[in-house]
Amino acid sequence: MNVYDSEAMARVLAAQGYELTPHKKDADCLLLNTCAIRAKAEQKVFSYLGRLVGLKANNPDLIIGVGGCVAQQEAHRLLERVPYVDFVFGPHAINQLPEIVSRAERGGKRVVVTDFTDTFQEITQPLLDRKPQEESGITAFVTIMAGCDNYCTYCVVPHVRGREMSRDSKAILHEVENLAAKGMKEITLLGQNVNSYGNKEGFGSFADLLKQIHGIPGVQRIRFTTSHPKDLSPELIQAFATLPKLCKHIHLPVQSGSNRILKKMNRGYTREDYLEKVRALRAACPEIRLTTDIIAGFPSETEEDFQDTMDLIREADYDSLFAFMYSDRPLAPAAKFPGKLSETVKHQRLARVLEVSEEITRAKHYALVGTVQRVLVEGRSQQNPQQWRGRTTGHVTVNFLAPACGDLVGKQVDVMIENGYSNSLLGALKGEDDQCPQPPTEESHAA
Numbered sequence: 001m002n003v004y005d006s007e008a009m010a011r012v013l014a015a016q017g018y019e020l021t022p023h024k025k026d027a028d029c030l031l032l033n034t035c036a037i038r039a040k041a042e043q044k045v046f047s048y049l050g051r052l053v054g055l056k057a058n059n060p061d062l063i064i065g066v067g068g069c070v071a072q073q074e075a076h077r078l079l080e081r082v083p084y085v086d087f088v089f090g091p092h093a094i095n096q097l098p099e100i101v102s103r104a105e106r107g108g109k110r111v112v113v114t115d116f117t118d119t120f121q122e123i124t125q126p127l128l129d130r131k132p133q134e135e136s137g138i139t140a141f142v143t144i145m146a147g148c149d150n151y152c153t154y155c156v157v158p159h160v161r162g163r164e165m166s167r168d169s170k171a172i173l174h175e176v177e178n179l180a181a182k183g184m185k186e187i188t189l190l191g192q193n194v195n196s197y198g199n200k201e202g203f204g205s206f207a208d209l210l211k212q213i214h215g216i217p218g219v220q221r222i223r224f225t226t227s228h229p230k231d232l233s234p235e236l237i238q239a240f241a242t243l244p245k246l247c248k249h250i251h252l253p254v255q256s257g258s259n260r261i262l263k264k265m266n267r268g269y270t271r272e273d274y275l276e277k278v279r280a281l282r283a284a285c286p287e288i289r290l291t292t293d294i295i296a297g298f299p300s301e302t303e304e305d306f307q308d309t310m311d312l313i314r315e316a317d318y319d320s321l322f323a324f325m326y327s328d329r330p331l332a333p334a335a336k337f338p339g340k341l342s343e344t345v346k347h348q349r350l351a352r353v354l355e356v357s358e359e360i361t362r363a364k365h366y367a368l369v370g371t372v373q374r375v376l377v378e379g380r381s382q383q384n385p386q387q388w389r390g391r392t393t394g395h396v397t398v399n400f401l402a403p404a405c406g407d408l409v410g411k412q413v414d415v416m417i418e419n420g421y422s423n424s425l426l427g428a429l430k431g432e433d434d435q436c437p438q439p440p441t442e443e444s445h446a447a
Contacts, residue, residue, distance in 0.1 A: 001141075001143060001146075001190050001191075001192075002033050002034075002035055002068060003141055004141040004142070004143050004190055005033060005067075005068065005091060005094065005143075006031075006033045007128060007141075008094050008123045009031055009033065009067065009094055009097060010128055011123055011125040011126070011127070011128060012094060012095060012097050012098055012123060012125050013029070013097055013098065013101065014125060014126075014128065015098065015125050016098045016101065016102070018101075020128075024052075024055060025055065027062065028061070028062065028063065029062075029063040029064075029065070029101060029104075030052070030055075030062060030063070030064050030065070031064075031065045031066075031067060032045065032048060032049065032064070032065070032066045032067070032068075033067050033068040034066060034067065034068035034069055034070035034071055035068060035069055035070065036068075036069035036070045036072075036073050036156050036160055036329065037069070037155075037156065037157070037329075038324060038327050038329075039327035039328070039329070040327070041070075042070050042073075045066070045070045046081070046082070049066070049082050049085065052064060052084070053084065056084045063086050063087075063101060063104045063105065064084060064085050064086050065085070065086060065087045065088070065089060065097075065100070065101070065104070066078055066082075066085055066087075066088050066089075067088075067089045067090070067091070067093070067094070068090075068091060069091065069156070069157075069160040069161065070160075071088045071089060071090055071114065072090035072091060072114050072159075072160040072161075073156065073159070073160050073330055073331070074088070075088060075090075075112050075114050076088075076112050078112075079110055079112060085110070086104040086110055087100050087101075087103075087104055087110060087111045087112070087113070088111070088112045088113070088114070089112075089113045089114070090113065090114035090115070090116075090160070091146070091160070091161055091162075092114075092115065092116050092117045092121060092162060093113040093114065093115070094121065094123065095121050095123065096113055100113060116162040116163075117162075118165070119165055120145070120146060120165050120166065120167040120168070122167070122168075122171055127175070127178055127179065127182065129182075137183075137378075137379070137409065137410070138183065138184060138185045138186060138376070138378060138409060138410045139184065139185065139186040139187075139188065139378065140179045140184040140186070140187055140188070141187075141188050141190050142172060142175055142176055142179070142187055142188070142189055142190065143167065143189075143190045143191065144166065144167050144172050144189045144190065144191050144194060144197055144206075144209065145164065145165065145166040145167060145191035145192070145193075145194065145196075145197050146161060146162065146164075146165055146167075146191070146192070147161045147162040147163050147164045147165055147192060148161060148163075148164055148192040148193055149163055149164040149193075149196075150193065150228060150266070150267075150268065151266060152255075152265050152266050152267060153264065153265055153266045153332060153333040153334040153337070154255075154265060154295065154298065154326065154329065154332055154334040155329070155332055156329040156330065156331055156332050157192055159331040159332070160331075161192065164192070164193070164196065164199075164200065165200070165201070166191075166197050166198045166199070166200065166201050166203055167203075168201075168203060169198070169203045169204060169208075169209055169212065172189075172209065172213075173212055173213065173216070176213055176216055176219065177216055180216055180217065180218030180219050181218065183218075183410065184218075184219075185218075185219070185220045185221065185376060185410055185412075186219075186220060186221040186222075186223065186376060187213065187219055187221070187222055187223070188222075188223040188224065188225065189209075189210075189213075189222070189223070189224040189225075190224070190225060191224075191226070192226065193226065193227070193228040193231060194206055194224050194225070194226065194227060195227050195228050195231035195232055195233065195236060196228070196231045197209060205233070205235060205236075206224075206233075206236060207233065207235040207236045207238075207239050210222060210224075210236075210239050210243060210246060211239070211243065214243045214245050214246065219245060220245065220376065220412060221245055221247050221376060221393065222243070222245050222246050222247065223247045223249065223395070225251050226251055226253060227250060227251065227252050227253075228253075228268075229252055229253070229254065229267075229269050229273070229274050229277060230267070230268040230269045230273070232252070232277050234280070237277070237280050237281055237284050238284055240281065240284055240285035240288055241284045241285050247393045247394070247395065248285055248287050248288045248289060248393045248394050249288065249289040249290075249291070249393065249394045249395040250281065250288060250289075250290060250291075251291045251292065251293075252274075252277070252278070252281075252290060252291070252292055253292055253293035254271075254274055254292045254293070254294070254312065254316070255267060255293060255294060255295050255298075256294070256295060256298060256301075256305070256308075256309050257271050257308040257309035257310070257311060257312030257313070258271070258301070258304075258305035258306075258308040258309060259271055259308075260305060261298050261300075261301055261305050261308075261309075264298070264299075264300070264334075264337070265295075265298065265334075271308065271312055274312075274316075275312070275315060275316065278290065278316050287394070288394075289319040289394030289395060289396070290316065290317070290318050290319055291318060291319055291320050291321060291322070291395070292316070292318050292321045292322075293321065293322050293323070293324070294309060294313070294321055294322070294323040294324070294353050295323075295324055295325075295326050296309075296323055296324070296325050296326065296346055296349040296350040296353055297325050297326045297341040297345060297346030297349055297350070298326045298334070299326070299334055299337035299338065299339045299340050299341070300337065300338065300339030301326075301341060301349075306349055306352075309353070310352065310353070310356060313353070313356055313357065313360075314356070314360075317360065318357065318360065318361075319360075319361060319364055319394065319396075320357065320361045321353070321357045323350055323353040323354055323357065324350070325343075325346040325347065325349075325350050326341070326346060328340075358422050361422055361423075362420065362421070362422050364420075365396070365420030365421060365422070365424075365425055366419075366420040367420070368396075368417045368420055368425060369417050369418065369419060369420055370416075370417065371416075371417050372414050372415065372416055372417070372430055373392045373396075373398060373414070373415050373417055373425070373427070374392065374393060374412055374413075374414060374415075375390040375391065375392055375398045375400070375412065375413055375414075375415045376390050376391060376410075376411075376412050377389070377390040377408040377409055377410065377411050377412075377413060378390050378391065378409065379409055381399045383399070384399065386401065386403075387399045387400060387401055388400055388401075388402055388405075388408050390413075390415075392425075396424070396425055397423065397424040397425070398415055398417070398424065398425045398426075398427055399424060399425070399426055399427075400415045400426070400427040400428055400429055401428050401429070402428070402429040402432060402435075402436060404432055404436055405429065405432065405435075405436040406436070411435075413429055413430075413435050414429075414430040414431065414435065415427040415428065415429060415430060416428055416429075416430045
């Protein structure tokens with residue numbers, strides 16, 4: 001979502017004559033878009049700002065603005081802490097950036113703009129043109145809703161992103177159509193809880209929206225993130241069986257396998273509820289790939305609670321997971337909970353979660369050796385420029401050789417898997433003669 005918001009910032013400022021530059025030293029205006037979901041992310045913000053002192057000293061006219069969730073959370077405190085920041089703006093203030101930047105250009109008073117709006121704020125400026133060599137050259141993010149109404153006790157999102165509000169489906173479909181016309185092959189729909197899309201506004205269900213996007217010409221793959229387990233509907237589960245363009249992957253954060261801890265987290269489901277939905281997903285789509293989030297060391301978590309989480313990880317048989325140590329977040333109720341665990345215990349539990357996760361993921365990847373996987377090619381491998389890189393419909397990265405091929409970016413190809421690792425698969429293009437676009441010859445250039 002921050003990637004999407006950053007592009008929105010560039011779009012609204014483009015109308016004011018600003019264009020993106022890859023080098024900070026060339027910038028007239030530098031915007032830092034921030035995340036507050038974990039303490040480490042927040043710490044990185046102030047560390048980065050500290051490195052801008054010299055840049056501002058060398059160019060006193062440089063405008064520096066801080067946006068996003070840390071900006072919303074810290075507001076005026078951020079201006080006090082970092083005297084060379086010109087303005088602070090929250091996630092709902094992106095459309096106000098031209099006015100805010102113009103004020104800074106005129107040497108106006110340092111400002112903080114962190115008011116929440118009641119409805120989704122559309123960015124009306126045109127989409128940015130993307131260069132073919134960019135990482136996002138064939139994939140695009142589209143926000144469909146913002147904010148959250150769940151108020152999980154560990155989470156700062158409702159306090160920095162505001163209450164849940166969905167975007168009009170007509171605007172979403174229009175944006176996806178424009179992206180497809182620009183050559184985007186894969187669309188990822190974003191929201192803090194996409195499963196509750198449209199509930200307040202009556203825009204139709206999330207499953208209905210998926211069906212409409214599925215019918216847009218040029219769109220080859222559809223993904224979404226993130227899903228809240230309590231709102232995962234039977235209709236959405238069935239979409240994985242009935243919509244061929246919907247990728248066979250769902251990220252379904254569980255956070256804990258202990259019913260006691262889930263209740264303290266205010267998650268709204270039990271481990272039994274969660275596992276029942278996992279079974280329903282796999283019944284509807286046996287090849288679906290399931291990933292999750294785990295918080296290690298939530299306040300008062302006992303060894304028994306933690307073992308419940310480890311048991312659930314094995315029972316759910318996740319393809320991979322993201323695990324994090326619990327950290328207090330300002331405004332989140334859990335920051336005041338008693339029974340805080342030591343950093344040592346949290347580190348140990350995180351290591352145990354990651355160890356079992358890697359074991360399961362490696363086994364699953366190795367089990368794919370000898371199979372043929374359909375891969376959407378995104379570019380060259382970052383580790384080996386001789387190889388191409390793409391992802392399966394299940395969101396697994398595949399590196400593969402196709403020595404006789406021309407440009408494969410944006411193509412869907414079949415790859416024979418030859419080896420499996422913790423984070424990726426290795427393979428070779430299957431039937432290279434049939435799938436390979438040939439490099440242009442001198443004769444074709446002449447023609």
